[in-house]
Amino acid sequence: MNTSAWQMLLEGAWTTVWISAVSIAIGVVAGLVIALIRLARIPIVDQLLVLYISVARATPLVTLALFIFLSAPDLGLDLNRSVAGILALTLNTTAFNAEIWRSAFRNFSREQSEAAMATGMTPWITFRRIMLPQMVITSLPGLVNEMSFLIKGSPAIAVIGIVDLTRVTNRISAVTYEPLPPILVAGALYMAIIGCLVWLQRLAERRANRLAM
């Protein structure tokens, strides 16, 4: 494999990393928002959210990406490829994250929220200062697991034409007619990316344990 093949691989890796990072960032926050809304138990909105979570967890990423990219002009939106890919990944990961946050809410100790109420804290202050820091730490393994699933599912966006790390191996082998080396290097790069994610998680857990939770 020559220099230009390596360059293409690194560009593909960069595309995968930035699209995954944006989807992860939006997905974690959106999942939290949806979990909060479900906590409020508004009648119709709750059933719609349950339906959305159930369908989004059952739909493959490839189908979702194709659906969003091909139907967007019908709905009047003019999406560029990367935005459609990010939207598909985000919709999928938000549903999973909503479930993770919801179980973190359910497992939060009731004594602390009762104590907060007894000292006169409003629900918003209780959430912001007491619940959220602890919930972030306890749901960190689940969230990072979901992040690694997102990165492992990100090759789905190749089907709408984004040249990510997997698709770029097709391009390289179209020129060199040797498909095996770029695929092996792409595999190693994916392992490196996911390895970085796991290492960041260990760092975050170590810092959290210093707070003695």
Next chain:
Amino acid sequence: MSNWDILWDERAQFWSGFLSTLEIFGLSIVGAFVIGCSLLYLLEGSRKRLTMPLRIFIDAMRMLPFLILAYLLYYGLPSVGIRLDAWWSGVGALAVYHGAYFAEIFRGSRLTFPPGQIEAAKAHGFTKGKMFFRLILPQVIMQTRPLLGNQLIYALKDTAFLVIITVSELTAAANSLSSTYFIPTEAFIVVIGFYWAISVTMEIIIKQCGRFSAKRGFDNV
């Protein structure tokens, strides 16, 4: 003719895509299950030198995207002389990938298996194979039921990746219909409905397995 009428006229293509997805899914999860159980047996611990490479293999499968494995089988293997067609490389990749995940799930449950049962079995003269097959495996499978159910849903979603290596399954049917008739929204809504129906059915089946397992006493261990 409304868009839904067009889709109803083309229902044969949807149905054949649906059957193809079910075939791929069924074959690959049977293969994955067999591979997972075999890996668990090989990890049983008598052969110390086999444990390290197997665990490296399982961890590698858990750190790679599924599509890379499918690419490896479909585009990469011909370089070493083995030429699989798209369908079989898809089924093979699914079986190996999810077999490794099953093995990891089984291994996690095997670690918390009560050692007293194994000692009692050895005292009664069970051979290794019989003990694994009749004692360890049923309990490990029944205890990891929810995780296995989740993994089956992931396997179903991974079948859609095979459209990228040109296997004609459900997503490919939707893609081809939407490009022939320019009705992407309706075609994909139907296909998403199909996937949702399969996953709801699987969740019901897993729940029934739960009732079976409670009746046979697996939950009392």
